[in-house]
Amino acid sequence: MNIRELIQRVRNRLRPQEELPNEAVLGFLRVLEDVRAEELSCEEIYSKLDEYVECEMDCKDAAHVMPLIREHLDICSECCEEYEALLDVVEKADKDQN
């Protein structure tokens, strides 16, 4: 199963009315190399959460690959809850598969 597809499906169910942030804005943020975690918006984190979870499911060190996301999750309970919910769903789906 494609994890990213699954996550998108879960997200669409969780927040059907939410609009995705403007791609141009996200592109601009990505260029800022020295941006600090607390300066990232929750929308930016949210847009990366699927990548982060996917990374973790691939048994990579997600916190090392995307340290800013990890940092933000540590300081933002809203995003952390979102992250844990996604991880929970993906882990269960993974278990069902095996």
Ligand SMILES: [Zn+2]
């Ligand atoms: Zn946040």
